[in-house]
Amino acid sequence: MVFIVLDIRPSEQAGGSDAGPPFALRAGETPLTETLFCLDHQDDPVQVSQCPHCGTPWCANGGCVLVRRVGARIVWMRPWMEAYADESGRYNFIVGGEPVFLPTMDVGWLAQRYAPLPFIEHEPAWFSETDYRELLRRVGAHPDEVLSRIKPLSGGETSYLLRCLMPSLWGERRSDPPSWAVCDDRTLRRNIEPAVHPEGQELLKAVYQLRQGASLVDVVDRAPEFGARLLEEYDTAPGRGIARLGLVVPSAETRESELWHWAGRGCWARVKLSS
Numbered sequence: 663m664v665f666i667v668l669d670i671r672p673s674e675q676a677g678g679s680d681a682g683p684p685f686a687l688r689a690g691e692t693p694l695t696e697t698l699f700c701l702d703h704q705d706d707p708v709q710v711s712q713c714p715h716c717g718t719p720w721c722a723n724g725g726c727v728l729v730r731r732v733g734a735r736i737v738w739m740r741p742w743m744e745a746y747a748d749e750s751g752r753y754n755f756i757v758g759g760e761p762v763f764l765p766t767m768d769v770g771w772l773a774q775r776y777a778p779l780p781f782i783e784h785e786p787a788w789f790s791e792t793d794y795r796e797l798l799r800r801v802g803a804h805p806d807e808v809l810s811r812i813k814p815l816s817g818g819e820t821s822y823l824l825r826c827l828m829p830s831l832w833g834e835r836r837s838d839p840p841s842w843a844v845c846d847d848r849t850l851r852r853n854i855e856p857a858v859h860p861e862g863q864e865l866l867k868a869v870y871q872l873r874q875g876a877s878l879v880d881v882v883d884r885a886p887e888f889g890a891r892l893l894e895e896y897d898t899a900p901g902r903g904i905a906r907l908g909l910v911v912p913s914a915e916t917r918e919s920e921l922w923h924w925a926g927r928g929c930w931a932r933v934k935l936s937s
Contacts, residue, residue: 665735665883666787666927670800673697675714684717685801694781695725701801703729703811707741707776724777727787730815732931735881736794737815739786740778742822744838783837784830785926786823788881817877817936824872827926832898842873850895859890866892868908868921868935875936876921881929885909886922908933 666689673686675696687694687710698710699717711725712718727738781787789797795805815823825839832848840848852869854862869892888909909922925931 665790665793665929667789667793668694668797670797682717682802684712684714689781689787692781694779697725698801701798701803701808703803703808706813710738710779720775723774725779726776727779727782728819729812730819731809731812732815732878733880734791736789736791736812737786737823737881738779738782738789739819739823740782740826741776742819743773743776744822784835785827787927788883788925788929815878817875820877820933821875823878823925824876824923827924830926831924832896834898846873848897850897853893853895855891855893861890865890865921871935872921872923872933876933877936878925878931879934880932881925882932883929885924885930888922 669688669690671686671688673684673696675684675686682699684696685698686696687698695711697712697714697717699712700719701708701710705719707726707728709719709724709726711722713721715721726741728741730737730739791809795809798805798808821842822839825842825845828840828845829836852866854865859865886909891909908924921933921935922930923933
């Protein structure tokens with residue numbers, strides 16, 4: 663599958679906003695929103711489905727994406743939100759990688775405020791920079807100015823993105839991404855193909871390095887054609903499923919192994935492993 667190309671058109675939904683009429687976005691036959699009034703990326707996460715009555719960002723909840731850059735690619739992924747209760751009963755709520763301390767009663771409100779755009783709830787959407795510039799231009803934004811605001815995907819966000827993908831490998835839909843410990847618990851076995859490949863042991867070690875820390879270097883729209891791959895067999899319901907996790911190839915320049923990991927919607931990401 664190629665990178666996402668959005669169909670951008672004037673929305674059929676009337677808006678009584680000073681911001682002007684809204685835009686409608688579609689990805690193929692999938693509607694994303696009918697109420698995009700502005701896309702200036704002043705906020706992080708970014709709300710792309712805004713209040714239909716006034717067009718003011720955050721007047722209504724939800725419809726959010728975390729926008730990040732990986733090389734020449736732009737990704738829309740679900741906002742990074744995870745809650746951890748501390749000993750006092752407060753929640754350390756991670757929003758975009760930053761801790762926000764909240765009483766229990768406010769956790770639900772924050773989850774609603776930053777609820778993801780349904781299109782990217784389970785798998786991220788990847789754009790080429792050329793197509794993203796066109797999106798910004800079509801909705802009246804200034805591409806150079808907006809692109810300068812987009813942060814690179816951090817190591818923590820990389821881990822979150824990859825964990826969000828795991829339920830899709832298992833054939834499941836869930837609102838909370840599993841921890842790496844849960845992923846390991848559900849792994850029945852790992853197999854190298856071909857079993858005699860000289861990089862086999864490096865491939866197995868790369869899986870554990872991935873759990874410890876990694877960053878995405880590049881994203882392509884097809885699976886790389888290399889000789890070694892890792893198959894992970896998971897305890898899924900119903901039955902057992904086989905999922906292809908990634909590929910490892912030696913890098914002649916750095917003499918480090920590079921893991922290619924499925925990145926959602928037919929895309930693959932080259933992962934730089936932490937040393």
